[in-house]
Amino acid sequence: MICREIQDRFSARIDHELAQVEEFEIRQHLEVCPFCSTVYQDLLYIRKSAKELELVSPPDRLWKSLSAQMKAEGLIRKPRSFWERVFAVDFGSSLKPALTGAIVTLILVAASSFLVTKFSHRQPEMPASSDAQVLQEVRDAESHYQKAIEALSESSRERLETLDPAVAEIFNDNLATMDYYLKECKEAALTDPDNPLVHHYLLTAYQKKVELLETIVNSDSL
Amino acid sequence: MTLRNELHLAKVGICLFLAAFVSPPITRASDRIEKVFPVLKSPTLMLTNYSGSIMVKSWQNAEIKALCTKYSQNVEVDSESVGNKIHLSTHVLDKLAIEEKAKVDYQIFAPEESNLEIRTNLGNVVIDRIRGEVRIDVMAAPVRVFQIEGYLDARSLNSKMEIIDSKGIIRATTVSGDIILSRLSSNNITAQSTLGNISYEGDFSSGGKYNFSTNEGVISVFCSDRASVEWEARTVKGGIETNLPIKSKSHYPVSRSYFGKQSLMGTSNSGEATVQLSTFSGRIRIIRK
Numbered sequence: 001m002i003c004r005e006i007q008d009r010f011s012a013r014i015d016h017e018l019a020q021v022e023e024f025e026i027r028q029h030l031e032v033c034p035f036c037s038t039v040y041q042d043l044l045y046i047r048k049s050a051k052e053l054e055l056v057s058p059p060d061r062l063w064k065s066l067s068a069q070m071k072a073e074g075l076i077r078k079p080r081s082f083w084e085r086v087f088a089v090d091f092g093s094s095l096k097p098a099l100t101g102a103i104v105t106l107i108l109v110a111a112s113s114f115l116v117t118k119f120s121h122r123q124p125e126m127p128a129s130s131d132a133q134v135l136q137e138v139r140d141a142e143s144h145y146q147k148a149i150e151a152l153s154e155s156s157r158e159r160l161e162t163l164d165p166a167v168a169e170i171f172n173d174n175l176a177t178m179d180y181y182l183k184e185c186k187e188a189a190l191t192d193p194d195n196p197l198v199h200h201y202l203l204t205a206y207q208k209k210v211e212l213l214e215t216i217v218n219s220d221s222l
Numbered sequence: 223m224t225l226r227n228e229l230h231l232a233k234v235g236i237c238l239f240l241a242a243f244v245s246p247p248i249t250r251a252s253d254r255i256e257k258v259f260p261v262l263k264s265p266t267l268m269l270t271n272y273s274g275s276i277m278v279k280s281w282q283n284a285e286i287k288a289l290c291t292k293y294s295q296n297v298e299v300d301s302e303s304v305g306n307k308i309h310l311s312t313h314v315l316d317k318l319a320i321e322e323k324a325k326v327d328y329q330i331f332a333p334e335e336s337n338l339e340i341r342t343n344l345g346n347v348v349i350d351r352i353r354g355e356v357r358i359d360v361m362a363a364p365v366r367v368f369q370i371e372g373y374l375d376a377r378s379l380n381s382k383m384e385i386i387d388s389k390g391i392i393r394a395t396t397v398s399g400d401i402i403l404s405r406l407s408s409n410n411i412t413a414q415s416t417l418g419n420i421s422y423e424g425d426f427s428s429g430g431k432y433n434f435s436t437n438e439g440v441i442s443v444f445c446s447d448r449a450s451v452e453w454e455a456r457t458v459k460g461g462i463e464t465n466l467p468i469k470s471k472s473h474y475p476v477s478r479s480y481f482g483k484q485s486l487m488g489t490s491n492s493g494e495a496t497v498q499l500s501t502f503s504g505r506i507r508i509i510r511k
Contacts, residue, residue, distance in 0.1 A: 021410055024391060028375060164324075166344075170361055171379075177398060205437070212379075215379075
């Protein structure tokens with residue numbers, strides 16, 4: 001299950017709305033994914049902090065000061081009805097023919113558009129920005145994973161030097177496997193950028209490499 | 223005594239001295255340790271080993287019994303009992319020692335509702351008839367699990383994993399080991415491997431969710447014509463083949479030996495279970511049993 005799917009469920013988890021199976025899956029993922037774990041902890045912190053915020057009433061003098069300023073700027077006037085504002089019936093003000101004409105024109109145009117849309121049977125097109133957004137999110141996730149890999153690589157190299165050679169060899173073989181596989185996924189993403197399955201495998205490959213590096217760093221040098 | 227005889231005796235003495243104190247210690251017959259822990263209902267056993275076989279079987283007694291076999295004096299078996307949790311771990315004294323000198327075999331008997339957490343690098347793991355939550359994390363130790371119920375989360379780097387005749391929620395993950403799933407009555411199974419193959423043989427429960435995913439490995443599903451499944455198979459570079467009667471989403475029956483396509487969405491019978499199969503470049507095979 002990729003990080004995006006997990007993070008979409010955080011809100012439900014915090015509200016205890018998840019089924020037992022989903023709860024298991026998320027708990028498992030959080031144990032191995034530092035990003036999602038950090039995001040989840042941040043959400044918990046925000047929720048807790050928000051609950052602890054006290055309601056604060058502003059002092060009376062604050063409103064008096066604001067009120068005076070708004071009157072001076074003409075933002076507060078004696079309230080008038082809509083028609084009074086538009087058609088300015090009092091003889092001290094001039095009529096606002098331009099505004100009136102604009103409003104009527106706007107109403108006519110809106111009505112025409114509505115009628116044309118209703119009876120044209122045309123389906124609105126999907127905005128092209130949703131694909132670009134998905135690609136951008138994939139790139140962002142990729143960037144996060146690359147940073148995690150960079151951070152873990154040095155520690156894992158040091159750890160490998162302290163391990164039993166047989167164990168270190170197993171880890172190195174698996175790292176080589178993951179690197180080869182990551183390379184394949186990146187190439188596939190370049191040749192087939194619109195295939196969501198390719199993105200899924202690419203991000204999964206990054207995730208697995210991070211998990212492997214974490215396993216190496218946390219392994220005992222028995 | 224002549225000088226020659228004295229020299230000869232001296233040489234013999236030196237050889238005996240070297241044999242006794244300088245050469246590697248003669249491996250003794252293995253040392254067997256028995257530890258017994260009285261427990262309450264649903265105890266938790268956490269076992270950490272480095273190398274050796276681990277076998278856990280259920281029994282009816284309200285205690286956990288561990289028979290630990292050490293193969294050298296270079297290891298100790300540490301144990302701790304806290305409440306209803308038992309910790310057993312192999313402590314290697316000389317961390318530069320070779321693998322053979324760090325080997326300990328564990329044979330454990332535990333109540334069937336026990337929860338297990340098992341970690342080992344090398345050797346092998348066998349779990350038999352446990353109904354609690356089972357977590358296994360190994361590096362290169364083949365895992366065989368029989369007749370478990372409850373929850374299983376098994377992970378390995380290099381080694382094969384076999385899960386047989388079991389129920390409950392099952393999660394199996396390997397990097398290059400094969401995953402073999404056979405005669406399972408579970409309605410929630412996830413199997414993932416990077417290089418290894420995944421093989422599933424059996425039926426699918428109504429309402430069940432099954433998700434098998436590999437990157438380079440082959441996914442093989444063997445099931446009967448009567449299986450009621452909603453199939454969703456996808457691959458980036460591999461191929462898909464089946465000889466089951468699957469009605470595709472386009473309402474045309476899938477032709478026999480449907481092969482070479484990148485995705486297959488269809489239904490067998492009334493589609494009561496959901497099976498998702500995906501690979502990056504491995505083949506997907508859905509075969510009539």
